[in-house]
Amino acid sequence: FQMKRDSGYSTMAAQQKQEEKLWGAVKMSARVLGTGLLIFTALMNSVSWYVQKIWDTSGYFWQTTWLKLYYLFEGREWSLFLFGAALVPSLAFWCFNGILMVADVTGKPTFITRYRIQLGKNDPVDTQKLRQAIYTALFNQFFVSFPMLMPMFYVMKWWGNTFSKELPTFQRFLVELSIFTLIEEILFYYSHRLVHLPLLYKHIHKKHHEWTAPIGVVSIYAHPLEHILSNTLPVMTGPMMMGSHMVSITAWFSLALVTTSISHCGYHLPFLPSPEFHDFHHLKFNQCYGVLGVLDYLHGTDTVFRQTKAFKRHRVLLSFTPLSESIPETPQRAE
Numbered sequence: 001f002q003m004k005r006d007s008g009y010s011t012m013a014a015q016q017k018q019e020e021k022l023w024g025a026v027k028m029s030a031r032v033l034g035t036g037l038l039i040f041t042a043l044m045n046s047v048s049w050y051v052q053k054i055w056d057t058s059g060y061f062w063q064t065t066w067l068k069l070y071y072l073f074e075g076r077e078w079s080l081f082l083f084g085a086a087l088v089p090s091l092a093f094w095c096f097n098g099i100l101m102v103a104d105v106t107g108k109p110t111f112i113t114r115y116r117i118q119l120g121k122n123d124p125v126d127t128q129k130l131r132q133a134i135y136t137a138l139f140n141q142f143f144v145s146f147p148m149l150m151p152m153f154y155v156m157k158w159w160g161n162t163f164s165k166e167l168p169t170f171q172r173f174l175v176e177l178s179i180f181t182l183i184e185e186i187l188f189y190y191s192h193r194l195v196h197l198p199l200l201y202k203h204i205h206k207k208h209h210e211w212t213a214p215i216g217v218v219s220i221y222a223h224p225l226e227h228i229l230s231n232t233l234p235v236m237t238g239p240m241m242m243g244s245h246m247v248s249i250t251a252w253f254s255l256a257l258v259t260t261s262i263s264h265c266g267y268h269l270p271f272l273p274s275p276e277f278h279d280f281h282h283l284k285f286n287q288c289y290g291v292l293g294v295l296d297y298l299h300g301t302d303t304v305f306r307q308t309k310a311f312k313r314h315r316v317l318l319s320f321t322p323l324s325e326s327i328p329e330t331p332q333r334a335e
Helices: 003-072 076-104 127-159 170-194 200-205 205-210 218-220 226-242 246-264 276-284 294-299
Strands: none
Touching: 003 076, 076 127, 076 246, 127 218, 127 226, 170 226, 170 246, 170 294, 200 205, 205 226, 218 226, 218 246, 226 246, 246 276
């Protein structure tokens, strides 16, 4: 009887300790989020005011340029949509990746190759694998992404303001960009975890993970179904929900393609977003599924990453000294 009572007390004590731990975590999260929200709001109000002043100053130029483009297409909205949602983002993607591929293949300019994340990998890149990645990326763009623009076009037509002759305000664009980013994070994280289920990984997602040390063009090197589910829909959904202007769609699609290229590029370059997070995912497979890392933190799918030097390097590089030099890996002990 005494042992049973002691066991009950220990169970209750453990449960109470767990509840206290959970409540402490909730209070800490509330304090951090509350403080962060206040600081973020203050900064955004200040930054957006200054940027809005710049926007207002150059507003006439942008408005005139948009009207010239609109009348150039003579109101042919489908052609204008293809130009803004397909051609401009694709040019941004291939121009950026063209520069990276020169460095991948030739090792020049050395300014770029000094910033390689996985040292000794893709040095130089396997040209046969690179050609295959390029062919797959082009296939996904022409035969998957572009056809998906047709239903999107009709959704945007239904909203009625996508091809408005008046540009959105900067505040409107900023709000939309924030919402697009949040929607992409949610949809990409869960769809990405979905294709990591054993059956789907074997038949679909394994193709993307052939590159354990990725390069920029690999960002859309994927099975067509994955390209629909994880690459395209998370980016398209935000503008369709918001009924965004054509200019906002063009800017968002271009930004999304360049950003995912940076995440896969294999170089931690100065003054660009850190690719360490997603590069680690390609290295370890079962960590860092998201874009921003918020859902990874909440679900605990970044715990291993947080214990590595890669996590310490996961920041914007504000100098020209490679982080692989300033924060080197710990040498392994000889056994």
